[in-house]
Amino acid sequence: MDQYKNFIDGKWIESESKETIKVDDPANGKIIGEISCANKNEVDLAVDAARRSFESRVLVDMPLLARAKLMRRIADETRKIAKEGGELLCYENGKTLGAAVKEFNDVADMFDYYAGLTDKLEGKTIPVSTNVFDYTVLEPFGVSAHIVPWNYPLSMIGRSLSCSFATGNSTIIKTAELTPLSATVFAKALINAEVPNGLINIICGYGNEAGSYLVSHEDVNHVVFTGSVATGKKILHACADKAIPAVVELGGKSAGIVYPDANIDDILYSARHGIFGVAGQICTAMSRLVVHKSIKDEVVDKLVDLSKSLKIGPGIEKDTDLTPVISENQLQKVEGYARSGIQEGAVAAHGGKRVERDGYFMEPTILNNVKQDMTVAREEIFGPVLSVLEYEDQEEAIKIANDTDYGLGAGVFTKDLKKASWTASKLEAGQVYVNKWFTGNHATPFGGYKQSGYSREKGIDGLKSYLQVKNVGISLS
């Protein structure tokens, strides 16, 4: 079994307690490696390293073109290890090898993108009076702690770390206990890129121990959390206690509205990627389809055909379409949701159960005749389960789509772009996909409405959450 360690102050550190976290392959349940488990001691070491690097001003005072060059070197080194890291990510998370390698390349793209913005973070001058020269400067917060989930372990590191680094913060990343291994390969890219020690630290420990201690640490100035609403609320309380800012990117229950003129192939493409991709463990998963009565039967029939055609298997095997969910716990939860939907009156047009084989595989599931008051229509399932609901008029469709505490993603399928834009204006969600789920990239702002969070990651908007504004007034009299 391979052994992995925490990356603190540029060194590989074993935890003082000698405790480890074992990581399995969701495709068969076999242990593939173990990582030294960070406890309070290692959190203290990581925060101390980040604090020292911030106070040394090594990144803050680095000429901005040099900071950009360093970021491009991180991007290049990340691309070089994308295959090695992607393979480990594929084994520890279960997703397809292609999707796992893409995550590393996405990290590289984010570093390249923000490298180009480091020297464009401009303040402004403010006309106070002829006797005062007043201007603003944008400054980092200091030590920024990032807590990431297991569904997109590397992409989530990439999107927050690239912004944090571009703006001059020193960062500690706490990876998820289910998928901590591939981030250690990324740490190798940081070493190869010669990132000064302490600027980026990567630790893994349990959320309710290392995670909560890190967030509450007196020397942490800024927190970025990506994960569930329940944990996000705890993080917000901890940050409120210290009056420090928190970026929170939380869960979703996204709905796609299907108008009668929709192109069915667009819906099938979106289902394949939006609810069956990564076994539905996607924050903006297309977990509800709100379909016009006139075409619902046709849409459901085609979705069933799609479900039957999916090749279920380990992500490492070529041509696999549907990979396992992350753990036995998650599988039981997802199967329980499908069962509850059926008990509450939905019909399983396809699937509804676990697949009888080794590993944590769930059948691609299409629940028909779902009503918005059912649990499956309200709660985030985080598995390959699509709920199909029916509507008769447009206003009703919007009402159903918005009838949720979440507001992360939403979609609309129609050939009429005027109708699409009207619908987008009514949907309460941070991103609206028209005719194709997931149209964005590193340059498009991403974040939630309502309980899905606030702030934005990615794009130019993403930088705002990592900077504070200082106003300077110079008396000229």
Ligand code: NAD
């Ligand atoms: P989770 O909230 O259980 O855990 C997320 C991270 O928080 C993990 O690293 C965990 O160790 C840590 N954690 C847990 N308890 C903690 C505590 N008390 N203090 C500090 N840290 C703690 O979420 P998960 O199951 O890992 O991830 C799935 C969730 O993440 C889903 O709800 C999904 O929608 C959401 N998500 C959101 C986005 C987004 O961009 N909005 C992206 C990916 C995932």
